[in-house]
Amino acid sequence: MCGITGYVGARPGVRTVIDMLRRLEYRGYDSAGVAVAGLAAGSDRGDLEIVKAAGKLAVLEGQLQDHWEMQGTAIAHTRWATHGGPTTPNAHPHYSCDKRIALIHNGIIENFQELKEQLGAAGHAFTSDTDTEVMVHLVEEAYKATGCMETAVRKALCQVRGAYSIAVVSTHEPDTLYAAKTASPLILGLGNDENFLASDIPALMRYTKRVLVLEDGDFAVLNRQGVRVSTRDGEPVMREPFLVTWDEQTAERGGYPHFMLKEIHEQPRALADTLRGRIREDGRVVLPELEAFTAARLAAFTRISIVACGTAYHAGVVAKKFFESVLRRPAEVTVASEFRYGDPLVGPDTLCVVVSQSGETADTLAALREARRLGATIVSMVNVVGSSIARESDAVIYTQAGPEICVASTKAYVTQVMALYLLGLHLAASEQRLSADELRAYAQGLTALPDAVEAVVAQALSVEDLAARLADKSTFFYLGRGYDYAVSLEAALKLKEISYLHAEAYAAGEMKHGPLALVEKGVVVVCFATQPALFEKMLSNLREVSARDGLVVAVVPEGERRADAAADYVLRIPAVLPCFAPIVAVVPMQLLAYLVARARGCEIDQPRNLAKSVTVE
Ligand code: F6R
Numbered sequence: 125m126c127g128i129t130g131y132v133g134a135r136p137g138v139r140t141v142i143d144m145l146r147r148l149e150y151r152g153y154d155s156a157g158v159a160v161a162g163l164a165a166g167s168d169r170g171d172l173e174i175v176k177a178a179g180k181l182a183v184l185e186g187q188l189q190d191h192w193e194m195q196g197t198a199i200a201h202t203r204w205a206t207h208g209g210p211t212t213p214n215a216h217p218h219y220s221c222d223k224r225i226a227l228i229h230n231g232i233i234e235n236f237q238e239l240k241e242q243l244g245a246a247g248h249a250f251t252s253d254t255d256t257e258v259m260v261h262l263v264e265e266a267y268k269a270t271g272c273m274e275t276a277v278r279k280a281l282c283q284v285r286g287a288y289s290i291a292v293v294s295t296h297e298p299d300t301l302y303a304a305k306t307a308s309p310l311i312l313g314l315g316n317d318e319n320f321l322a323s324d325i326p327a328l329m330r331y332t333k334r335v336l337v338l339e340d341g342d343f344a345v346l347n348r349q350g351v352r353v354s355t356r357d358g359e360p361v362m363r364e365p366f367l368v369t370w371d372e373q374t375a376e377r378g379g380y381p382h383f384m385l386k387e388i389h390e391q392p393r394a395l396a397d398t399l400r401g402r403i404r405e406d407g408r409v410v411l412p413e414l415e416a417f418t419a420a421r422l423a424a425f426t427r428i429s430i431v432a433c434g435t436a437y438h439a440g441v442v443a444k445k446f447f448e449s450v451l452r453r454p455a456e457v458t459v460a461s462e463f464r465y466g467d468p469l470v471g472p473d474t475l476c477v478v479v480s481q482s483g484e485t486a487d488t489l490a491a492l493r494e495a496r497r498l499g500a501t502i503v504s505m506v507n508v509v510g511s512s513i514a515r516e517s518d519a520v521i522y523t524q525a526g527p528e529i530c531v532a533s534t535k536a537y538v539t540q541v542m543a544l545y546l547l548g549l550h551l552a553a554s555e556q557r558l559s560a561d562e563l564r565a566y567a568q569g570l571t572a573l574p575d576a577v578e579a580v581v582a583q584a585l586s587v588e589d590l591a592a593r594l595a596d597k598s599t600f601f602y603l604g605r606g607y608d609y610a611v612s613l614e615a616a617l618k619l620k621e622i623s624y625l626h627a628e629a630y631a632a633g634e635m636k637h638g639p640l641a642l643v644e645k646g647v648v649v650v651c652f653a654t655q656p657a658l659f660e661k662m663l664s665n666l667r668e669v670s671a672r673d674g675l676v677v678a679v680v681p682e683g684e685r686r687a688d689a690a691a692d693y694v695l696r697i698p699a700v701l702p703c704f705a706p707i708v709a710v711v712p713m714q715l716l717a718y719l720v721a722r723a724r725g726c727e728i729d730q731p732r733n734l735a736k737s738v739t740v741e
Contacts, residue, residue: 132301436536
């Protein structure tokens with residue numbers, strides 16, 4: 125996730141914004157850059173300088189020796205690539221054509237392509253592949269017309285659609301910073317005769333503990349004397365500053381005790397970002413990444429083969445069901461380590477869908493190469509731009525989870541599932557397998573998911589009692605049918621990974637074919653019953669467990685009461701389209717795993733024996 129810092133005041137600007145940026149490194153990034161408007165020490169240069177570099181901050185710092193003591197208003201940025209690879213030209217800040225305005229951005233501009241065309245026609249030259257660069261040219265164009273930076277930035281913002289936090293500096297008003305936010309975070313830090321801005325509080329803490337959190341739609345003007353906040357249209361708004369009392373480490377985790385909890389809370393935003401710009405008004409899915417594939421080419425894939433490992437494989441299990449239901453033809457999902465040595469039935473008629481958060485998992489990469497060797501076309505779902513899997517695919521649909529730091533995956537999983545739903549709907553629409561009404565209903569169902577997940581996250585406390593009750597148990601089963609079976613797999617993995625408890629997922633109908641023998645007092649059985657068509661069947665499974673003294677936890681949609689009598693504990697989740705329930709039903713299970721692990725005193729963010737990116741076989 126990109127990091128933004130900005131400073132106006134008497135300190136050396138470059139040194140200050142880079143120091144602040146270092147405190148945002150935990151967000152992950154692939155390139156960095158800085159812009160300073162003002163005077164070099166001992167010189168009367170009044171220009172705007174940008175220095176940027178691909179790679180870690182140290183690379184950039186190596187190029188800043190002459191700039192270190194420069195005074196002047198400065199902005200800096202660490203980039204987590206979304207549009208355009210992690211290269212120096214794509215790093216922020218971006219210049220206007222006349223090099224008098226510089227801008228940094230965190231977020232995604234959905235309509236950048238059409239704006240780029242318009243600006244190109246008006247004579248603007250672009251030096252990067254980013255969506256961001258259009259914004260600085262929009263500001264430049266508006267400044268030419270109005271001669272006022274504040275109006276120019278406001279006008280530019282009115283033309284873009286999407287998510288952004290931005291900061292702008294210029295030689296037109298070298299003592300002023302302009303900033304705005306919608307969807308992506310931006311915090312102002314208030315000092316004495318100096319002011320700051322940053323994507324997150326840790327960047328500010330060394331300099332000031334008085335902060336002000338901007339809200340969506342806010343526009344801010346910062347100079348040494350103070351900050352002024354208004355709406356994008358200029359209506360003044362009051363944002364109360366507050367004093368930060370966290371230590372720096374807590375601040376890095378946004379005040380959460382662990383990255384895992386922070387990432388669970390980030391899921392509504394991550395889902396919204398993955399959906400952003402993907403659904404047209406008529407309900408059709410927009411996947412420009414697949415533009416090169418004609419409808420005839422897509423329809424010619426008689427086989428769909430999904431490959432992935434771990435949590436990403438579980439996302440694939442959801443996708444298999446969904447693809448089969450909307451495409452009415454078989455889809456396979458295979459663990460990558462089995463696929464690569466399994467003599468897979470793959471050929472030129474196969475669409476191989478590769479799912480990976482890191483884009484570097486050795487088994488998944490090897491499976492991709494094997495599929496390619498056999499002539500398949502590769503479409504991957506990856507979270508890290510420019511990663512090996514992304515580079516070796518025919519097309520990539522990036523999940524917009526942002527960097528995931530906890531080893532146990534949460535927000536990457538839900539965004540993978542979301543991206544896979546989008547792919548399924550795109551294929552189904554291109555094969556004309558869904559009516560206009562069906563497409564619209566699916567689109568509405570997807571759009572409802574961020575809020576549904578938000579509602580579950582907001583009730584985290586309701587899982588706390590249950591977690592306390594389960595923390596000393598040693599055997600867990602997770603049961604479900606259909607989509608609920610897919611969620612069971614992921615729920616069980618979460619508990620195993622971070623609490624080191626034995627958890628097994630089963631297709632609920634399989635219990636009586638063996639595992640039921642293990643159920644006795646003290647054994648915990650989580651039963652997912654989110655699928656109305658299978659509810660009665662799940663209720664029977666739940667009763668079978670209860671009759672054997674197992675401790676039953678039921679996960680049901682809101683309003684559903686039929687499981688109450690047989691379950692020891694009922695967790696209710698918002699009712700969504702049944703095929704989309706996995707994204708919502710997994711969330712209380714992530715929270716449960718987290719709280720059980722915490723109650724057991726486990727190392728949560730870095731569980732024993734596990735690594736975030738498994739680059740060896
Ligand atoms: C579990 C988890 C792992 C990964 C697996 C694949 O919480 O994170 O099971 O899902 O190692 O990793 P990626 O998605 O990076 O290929």
